[in-house]
Amino acid sequence: MTQLTIYHIPVCPFSQRLEILLSLKGLQDKVKFQMIDITKPRPAWLLEKTRGTTSLPVLETANGEIIKESLVILQYLEDIFPEKLIAQSNPYKRAVENMMVRMEGDFVSQGYMYVLNQNQGRREALKEGMLKQYARLNDFLLEHSKSGPFLFDQFGWAEAVFTPFFMRFWFLEYFEDFELPMDHKYARVQEWINACTTHSAAQQVSKEEIVKLYYDYAKGAGNAALLPGRSVSSFTFEPHWRTRPWPPKDKYNQNPTDEELGLKLKV
Numbered sequence: 001m002t003q004l005t006i007y008h009i010p011v012c013p014f015s016q017r018l019e020i021l022l023s024l025k026g027l028q029d030k031v032k033f034q035m036i037d038i039t040k041p042r043p044a045w046l047l048e049k050t051r052g053t054t055s056l057p058v059l060e061t062a063n064g065e066i067i068k069e070s071l072v073i074l075q076y077l078e079d080i081f082p083e084k085l086i087a088q089s090n091p092y093k094r095a096v097e098n099m100m101v102r103m104e105g106d107f108v109s110q111g112y113m114y115v116l117n118q119n120q121g122r123r124e125a126l127k128e129g130m131l132k133q134y135a136r137l138n139d140f141l142l143e144h145s146k147s148g149p150f151l152f153d154q155f156g157w158a159e160a161v162f163t164p165f166f167m168r169f170w171f172l173e174y175f176e177d178f179e180l181p182m183d184h185k186y187a188r189v190q191e192w193i194n195a196c197t198t199h200s201a202a203q204q205v206s207k208e209e210i211v212k213l214y215y216d217y218a219k220g221a222g223n224a225a226l227l228p229g230r231s232v233s234s235f236t237f238e239p240h241w242r243t244r245p246w247p248p249k250d251k252y253n254q255n256p257t258d259e260e261l262g263l264k265l266k267v
Contacts, residue, residue: 005032006073007046008057010235011213013164014070015057016204020160021077023201025084031059031077038224039233071101074160087157096144100151100158103140104165107133111169114176118220120252127178134180137162138189148188149195155202163196168214170207175218175251208246215247215261229255232263239265 008015015033022028036046042054049066050058059067059076067073078087088094110133114126145151151158172178180186196202215234216227224233234247244262248254258264 003030003032004062005034005060006057007034007036007049007060009038010035010237011205011209012057013168016164016167016202017070017074017160018057018059018077019204020163020202021074021086024086024155024160025077025081027081030081035237037237039236071161086160088152093152097151097157100137100140100144101161103136104161107137107162108165111165111172112217112222114178115169115171115214115217116220116222118252123176127176130172130178131180131186134189135185137192138186141188141192146188149191151192155196155199159196159199159202163199163202166193166197167202167205167207168210170210171214171218174207174211174249209241212241212244212247218247218251219255227255230258232258234261234263236263239263 006015006018018031019028019033022031036042036056038056047054049060049064050068051066053068055068057070057073059073061067067076078085088097110126110129114130117123117126141148141151150156169178180190213235216222216225216230219227221227221233224235226233239262245260247261248256
């Protein structure tokens, strides 16, 4: 099969799902991942392929067909590379996986609402909302997988879906001092998170990379939008994130410049 191409955003959690699946299958070389600079308008050639939509990732097949939505792409990759299936083959277990995956939408929405928030008066309510999401996952795991650490016997489909967001929500730890309480209501999900984020198939990104690139999200500007007084997005390719200082943890009372964030190229 001619190599497939996935167009994606740097540090994109939806794209990392696909990378994790391919890693689990040992097929990383079967797909080319091409990064798109979201600090610039989408190139015309890409908009032509996607019929004007800007959401990423998208997959282009060998025949030039375009597939959108990460969960749809995930299933497509599972279907065309069936030699090592990651999803459960037992119908009941597959249904359990799917039920858990359906919980992902609310979990992700709550986390992004929390990090984008700029109103200090809403912090406690957003924290409680996030804790409720983790408690739901904890209850589900206790019902279907008490012994753990994964939903079934190994890192699988549900883990590929959720792990990128467990990692992205490191920015809640950094900017909101959020952490799960040492409480039985979260013990099982904490075990799951630890096993997921340390798994060898999920090491495409680091906490430092996520915090630095997503800094503008913490200031309320998503999708590479520019903040007042700023001329460079934290999602810029250059300067490389490794050369930048860690951003200030206080997102409510500090407004660092491009220079203070290490976003200006040295002449």
